[in-house]
Amino acid sequence: MQRPRPPLSVLIVEDEALLAMDIEAMIEDIGHHVVAEAASLFDVEALSDSIAPHLAFVDIQLARQTSGIDVARLITKRWPDTFIVFVTANPKKIPDDFAGGHGVIPKPFSRSGLKSAIRYIEEGVCDPPPTSPQPSSFLASPAFAASWTG
Amino acid sequence: MEQRDDWHLTQIVKHDLGRGDPFAAAVRATRMPMVITDPSQPDNPIIFCNEAFQTLTGYDREEIIGRNCRFLQGPNTDSATVSEIRQAIAQGTNIEIDILNYRKDGSTFWNALYLSPVRDDNGTIQFFFASQLDVSSRIDAQAEINRRHDEIEGEVERRTAQLNDALEAKTLLLHEVDHRVKNNLTMIGSLLRLQARTINDPPISAKIEAMLERIDALATVHRRLYQSEDVSRFDIGAFTANLVSDVVGASGRDDLVVSVDVEPIEVPSGHAASLGLVLNEILTNAIKHGFAAGRSGALSVSARKADGHATIAIADDGPGMSETQVDGLGRILITRLSRQVGAQAAWEAAHPGTQVRITFPVEL
Numbered sequence: 483m484q485r486p487r488p489p490l491s492v493l494i495v496e497d498e499a500l501l502a503m504d505i506e507a508m509i510e511d512i513g514h515h516v517v518a519e520a521a522s523l524f525d526v527e528a529l530s531d532s533i534a535p536h537l538a539f540v541d542i543q544l545a546r547q548t549s550g551i552d553v554a555r556l557i558t559k560r561w562p563d564t565f566i567v568f569v570t571a572n573p574k575k576i577p578d579d580f581a582g583g584h585g586v587i588p589k590p591f592s593r594s595g596l597k598s599a600i601r602y603i604e605e606g607v608c609d610p611p612p613t614s615p616q617p618s619s620f621l622a623s624p625a626f627a628a629s630w631t632g
Numbered sequence: 633m634e635q636r637d638d639w640h641l642t643q644i645v646k647h648d649l650g651r652g653d654p655f656a657a658a659v660r661a662t663r664m665p666m667v668i669t670d671p672s673q674p675d676n677p678i679i680f681c682n683e684a685f686q687t688l689t690g691y692d693r694e695e696i697i698g699r700n701c702r703f704l705q706g707p708n709t710d711s712a713t714v715s716e717i718r719q720a721i722a723q724g725t726n727i728e729i730d731i732l733n734y735r736k737d738g739s740t741f742w743n744a745l746y747l748s749p750v751r752d753d754n755g756t757i758q759f760f761f762a763s764q765l766d767v768s769s770r771i772d773a774q775a776e777i778n779r780r781h782d783e784i785e786g787e788v789e790r791r792t793a794q795l796n797d798a799l800e801a802k803t804l805l806l807h808e809v810d811h812r813v814k815n816n817l818t819m820i821g822s823l824l825r826l827q828a829r830t831i832n833d834p835p836i837s838a839k840i841e842a843m844l845e846r847i848d849a850l851a852t853v854h855r856r857l858y859q860s861e862d863v864s865r866f867d868i869g870a871f872t873a874n875l876v877s878d879v880v881g882a883s884g885r886d887d888l889v890v891s892v893d894v895e896p897i898e899v900p901s902g903h904a905a906s907l908g909l910v911l912n913e914i915l916t917n918a919i920k921h922g923f924a925a926g927r928s929g930a931l932s933v934s935a936r937k938a939d940g941h942a943t944i945a946i947a948d949d950g951p952g953m954s955e956t957q958v959d960g961l962g963r964i965l966i967t968r969l970s971r972q973v974g975a976q977a978a979w980e981a982a983h984p985g986t987q988v989r990i991t992f993p994v995e996l
């Protein structure tokens with residue numbers, strides 16, 4: 483598989499406009515590029531196949547009574563190479579298999595927490611395994627963590 | 633004389649036959665209901681019953697003699713009990729059993745039946761001897777106890793289910809509130825970050841940055857709350873380690889040698905936010921003043937408890953500073969919030985650098 487190179491293309495799935503703006507600003511600060519924002523599962527369904535993001539940040543409780551878990555499954559189906567990170571205040575809602583997701587950033591996050599998580603993920607996506615120590619702001623899914631250490 | 637030899641007594645005691653027989657007289661007069669049946673006759677009929685038996689069952693002698701004992705049984709008599717008795721008779725063995733019997737008037741009583749074969753010298757069964765005892769009160773009491781027991785068990789089950797439901801509802805509510813608090817804190821952080829981007833005035837930016845750091849410290853507190861089974865306790869030791877990595881990470885300083893040595897220290901959850909903010913002020917100040925102007929160095933943080941007190945120490949190897957160098961709001965926060973949770977913050981010269989020790993009482 484062809485490893486992506488920075489800047490990474492990022493999809494933000496978040497129904498809270500403030501948070502979406504904030505996350506987008508931080509991602510752009512680091513030098514990556516936000517290709518799309520979505521507030522619900524329907525929004526993700528409506529996205530063009532061609533955006534094929536390298537990385538997706540996915541909230542769990544989304545607009546129009548939809549769930550980020552379903553979004554993660556859809557992303558896995560549409561863009562199998564996309565690296566999925568849940569961003570949620572309720573990490574306990576994530577199923578054991580992470581619905582195909584690769585990790586979680588628990589809310590509330592700090593600027594430095596989010597940035598160090600993104601840097602760590604970038605290392606994992608572009609040149610695994612990551613060389614930085616895993617920041618406390620990011621928890622890799624069990625299956626994914628295993629693939630890095632293996 | 634052994635108890636098992638006492639039947640010899642009946643041979644020793646001299647008596648006339650018939651009504652003068654003292655044993656027969658005793659059987660006739662005893663308050664214990666008794667019957668004798670003759671298995672050599674068809675259907676093993678009763679050939680003798682005493683007065684107590686007539687009183688117990690309500691039948692006259694004429695109605696009793698010649699009938700098989702089963703006439704005392706009725707619709708609610710347990711058939712398994714009946715067949716046990718039948719088996720004992722067939723095998724010629726003793727049996728002691730409680731059976732539900734019916735009086736002549738149709739009322740029931742619990743009969744503690746004792747049935748025993750009487751054998752002749754050759755061992756052939758000549759008679760069956762049966763004694764009855766009305767034990768209804770005992771059986772009823774037992775039934776009542778069983779009924780009460782079932783009732784209480786049912787009640788306990790019902791209450792337990794109610795408590796479990798209530799606990800589940802409470803847990804759900806706690807998670808919901810926790811979720812909302814976290815979301816709101818995230819939004820507050822986002823608002824401040826978005827605002828900070830629009831400000832180009834360095835002194836104001838610095839103040840907004842300091843405020844963001846405080847919000848982040850509160851956010852870290854909230855991420856760690858409710859993680860343990862006991863929601864009323866908070867591990868300030870683990871939190872300290874977490875906060876150090878956050879604050880150092882946020883400073884963007886990769887030139888600091890950071891050593892962290894903490895042990896678990898539980899404080900009431902209500903103290904977590906205050907202690908968290910105090911630690912945040914001290915840490916951010918240590919980095920700002922201890923390692924000012926890009927000076928690299930070592931930051932060491934420890935959290936220990938001993939003798940009912942916990943001490944969190946934050947030391948830098950910088951030029952040394954006093955409490956008065958901490959900016960206005962930071963100093964006020966440290967003083968007031970420490971006092972609020974019964975903690976004391978002490979600033980000491982560490983040669984080189986400064987060590988700040990926060991001490992507070994803890995339960996062991």
